[in-house]
Amino acid sequence: MINLIKNFITGSISLLKGLLVTLKNIFAPTTTIQYPTQKLKMTERYRGLVDLRRDKCISCLQCVKICPTACLALTSKLTEEKKKALESFTYNMELCCFCGLCQQVCPTSAIYMNKIYEVTTYDRKKLYINLLDPEKYVAWTSAVPK
Amino acid sequence: MFTFLNLIFMVMAGVMVLGFIAVSAMFLIWWERKVSAHIQNRYGPMRVGWHGALQSVADVIKLLLKEDIRPTKADAWVWWLAPFFAVVPSVMAFVVIPFSKELIPRDLNIGVLYIMAITSVCVIGIFMAGWGSNNKYSLLGGMRAAAQIISYELPLILSMITVVMVANSLSMQKIVEAQSRCWFIFHPNLALAGLIYIIAATAEVNRTPFDIPEAESELVAGFHTEYSGMKFAMFFLGEYTNVFIVSAIATTLFLGGWKGPLLPPIAWFLIKTYGIITFLMWVRWTFPRLRVDQLMGFAWKFLTPVSFLNLAIVGLLLLK
Amino acid sequence: MEDSLSAQSMKKDIYTEEFLINMGPQHPSTHGVLSLECRLDGEIVMDCTPHLGYLHRSMEKIAENRTYTQFIPFTDRLDYVASINNNLGYCMTVEKLLKMEVPERAQYIRVIMAELNRIASHLIGIGAFAQDLGAFATPLFYGFRDREKILEIFDEICGNRLTYNYIRIGGVQSDFPEGLDKKINEFIKYMKLKIDDYDQLLTNNAILLARSKNIGCLSKEVAINYSITGPNLRASGIRRDIRKDAPYLVYDRFEFDVPLGANGDAWDRYKVRVEEIRQSLRIVEQAIHALPPGNPTSKANRIHKPQAGEVYVRTENPRGELGFYIVSDGSATPYRLKIRGPSFSNLAVLPELVKGLKIADIICILGSLDIVLGEIDR
Numbered sequence: 001m002i003n004l005i006k007n008f009i010t011g012s013i014s015l016l017k018g019l020l021v022t023l024k025n026i027f028a029p030t031t032t033i034q035y036p037t038q039k040l041k042m043t044e045r046y047r048g049l050v051d052l053r054r055d056k057c058i059s060c061l062q063c064v065k066i067c068p069t070a071c072l073a074l075t076s077k078l079t080e081e082k083k084k085a086l087e088s089f090t091y092n093m094e095l096c097c098f099c100g101l102c103q104q105v106c107p108t109s110a111i112y113m114n115k116i117y118e119v120t121t122y123d124r125k126k127l128y129i130n131l132l133d134p135e136k137y138v139a140w141t142s143a144v145p146k
Numbered sequence: 147m148f149t150f151l152n153l154i155f156m157v158m159a160g161v162m163v164l165g166f167i168a169v170s171a172m173f174l175i176w177w178e179r180k181v182s183a184h185i186q187n188r189y190g191p192m193r194v195g196w197h198g199a200l201q202s203v204a205d206v207i208k209l210l211l212k213e214d215i216r217p218t219k220a221d222a223w224v225w226w227l228a229p230f231f232a233v234v235p236s237v238m239a240f241v242v243i244p245f246s247k248e249l250i251p252r253d254l255n256i257g258v259l260y261i262m263a264i265t266s267v268c269v270i271g272i273f274m275a276g277w278g279s280n281n282k283y284s285l286l287g288g289m290r291a292a293a294q295i296i297s298y299e300l301p302l303i304l305s306m307i308t309v310v311m312v313a314n315s316l317s318m319q320k321i322v323e324a325q326s327r328c329w330f331i332f333h334p335n336l337a338l339a340g341l342i343y344i345i346a347a348t349a350e351v352n353r354t355p356f357d358i359p360e361a362e363s364e365l366v367a368g369f370h371t372e373y374s375g376m377k378f379a380m381f382f383l384g385e386y387t388n389v390f391i392v393s394a395i396a397t398t399l400f401l402g403g404w405k406g407p408l409l410p411p412i413a414w415f416l417i418k419t420y421g422i423i424t425f426l427m428w429v430r431w432t433f434p435r436l437r438v439d440q441l442m443g444f445a446w447k448f449l450t451p452v453s454f455l456n457l458a459i460v461g462l463l464l465l466k
Numbered sequence: 467m468e469d470s471l472s473a474q475s476m477k478k479d480i481y482t483e484e485f486l487i488n489m490g491p492q493h494p495s496t497h498g499v500l501s502l503e504c505r506l507d508g509e510i511v512m513d514c515t516p517h518l519g520y521l522h523r524s525m526e527k528i529a530e531n532r533t534y535t536q537f538i539p540f541t542d543r544l545d546y547v548a549s550i551n552n553n554l555g556y557c558m559t560v561e562k563l564l565k566m567e568v569p570e571r572a573q574y575i576r577v578i579m580a581e582l583n584r585i586a587s588h589l590i591g592i593g594a595f596a597q598d599l600g601a602f603a604t605p606l607f608y609g610f611r612d613r614e615k616i617l618e619i620f621d622e623i624c625g626n627r628l629t630y631n632y633i634r635i636g637g638v639q640s641d642f643p644e645g646l647d648k649k650i651n652e653f654i655k656y657m658k659l660k661i662d663d664y665d666q667l668l669t670n671n672a673i674l675l676a677r678s679k680n681i682g683c684l685s686k687e688v689a690i691n692y693s694i695t696g697p698n699l700r701a702s703g704i705r706r707d708i709r710k711d712a713p714y715l716v717y718d719r720f721e722f723d724v725p726l727g728a729n730g731d732a733w734d735r736y737k738v739r740v741e742e743i744r745q746s747l748r749i750v751e752q753a754i755h756a757l758p759p760g761n762p763t764s765k766a767n768r769i770h771k772p773q774a775g776e777v778y779v780r781t782e783n784p785r786g787e788l789g790f791y792i793v794s795d796g797s798a799t800p801y802r803l804k805i806r807g808p809s810f811s812n813l814a815v816l817p818e819l820v821k822g823l824k825i826a827d828i829i830c831i832l833g834s835l836d837i838v839l840g841e842i843d844r
Contacts, residue, residue: 025186043625099538
């Protein structure tokens, strides 16, 4: 009987302590943000969509070789000065796992990952991106916070 | 006896009660979402209206427009009637809730007894839903609900009876009058009864830590797993109306009802009632839930004997 | 004769039937896509069979067609709650195969990252456990709130929030950015305060105690027979932590305790996790102070061609022993890669634990085992 009452009292105290914790948190500042109107700034190293600085690319095919999901494809041709020039460079976002290996492997940092993180679309075709197109991410840039 | 005026009064009272229930439930849903959100350091609904105040309205519209899906193997009649059985008793309980001295649909001289009788009917609706859905989770939920609500009825009623003994009346208004000097919760004989009432009431309305009939993490959604659209909304409405009812009864029986200084009586009544509801929400979003056997053990081995003891002691003290 | 007849007719009139219920793959608390086939007698569980494989992506076969570096992002997706620890286990295996030395700074950074990730993983484990016990989302949200701080740190270091792909063969992807150690120290201070909150809110809560004490007791013998590892094993009172027993990286330089449970019940498993968060904070604190200078990074573009042979390395994952077994035939891709996931054996013991208990206890025990289906199904 005494045990029962003791248990009841310690139990009630533990419950009250729990209530205090939640009470404290009611008045604590919220940790979430109002997403579409309020956006976090992406960090410096954030890995968003794959992007290309066209002039820097030397068509060494390192990125294509390292890509674990084979989402990059590149063709090039030799110019008159015996240099490789890009002919096409496509990026299949559908397969991309945003691992950042291509960015790390690139000797001239021509391929890099931008800060775009809202990467949904209703049209599957939009996921196949021509990296040589300068306006490829215009539709998505609204996602980048100013 | 049955005059035209009487009829008009009845219709008006009915409309007012229904309107109040709908508005109150919508407010409570919004309020609960806000309270829970802030407990969890979130904002909660923010989009529709000021701080999401109209979110519930949007939800109601959504629920009204939703397709009403009936499981093919469901027991059609039982399944169809269950939501009404769950809602109607809680609406009927409003008949004797005193919002103020005048604002009470009918001050029955057996008000407390009427409430005890009418709110017990809810369990039939829940059990019908559990049985009629022909879903194993629903059946388990329905059975749990029946067992739980019937067990907790006992301490609930016993604690109400102590109040009746002290107040010397079954009428809600007379009980409020009896508290004009001191609220019953501060009455030395009745403090324990108040505590028992609030615990049993939490179980009665299936809220955490006693929410085993719904038990989301175990039974998906318990007895209303198979309900969608407006039928689901009916259960939801019933749940929040029940919460309001038990809190209103707690206000009337233990917190001095509509009595209070300065503010009009109805304001006092609503402040007290919503205060109790907020406390219940606070509890809900803090605690884990008990297991079904622990819940029954708590009711039969602890709460019921204690409330019997309390009843006997209060009776003896009154005899002196 | 008459008696038995009436008993028979009684049996015909009133009989109970056990019924079969399929919890999952779509169920609020199966921690992913797990299906539990439960035979119930009313509320009591007669039998419970886990069915898995809904999340199978044939990771081990994929590994055979990827170079050693290319497989690192795939290990992120094994135990997606603690991906750094998976990266680490895999990369250490390949390093052992290549007999490669890792710079000391990289080793310290790996320890810091792995321990931070362990904290993040345990926070989810605790939160999900409380959620399974019916504490409506509040502890879960607190867990996510505190995990968010870790994710912010990770985001700054490696640029991703869930699948980090941070550890590289022979080093790490990138060095800590400027001012990060200050951020980590701040986090340690913050977390030490918050962990007391968890204690107050959950650990000694009467309802949680009633729900989880003496529920699903995992005895030492059963635990060893089912090869349970990690916090679940330590909750049963067996002192076994690879960080202590066979220290890898620089774990032998840090002071930390191995928290043990007494009974091996659900509460002990929960409690061991809470204590492990404290210990991990201690390790991170020591490591960040002793961080040596140097260049920890390693280039990703090398094609590694190890000598033919086989190698097995185990590391302490938040969920137990994560082992990678690689057979190499000397080419740039593994000949065979086998993953020993801790969650798999931790789940296997579930049917043993739930027999004769209530439905609610299945969920409680499953939550306390803290499984991740991504790793079980691979």
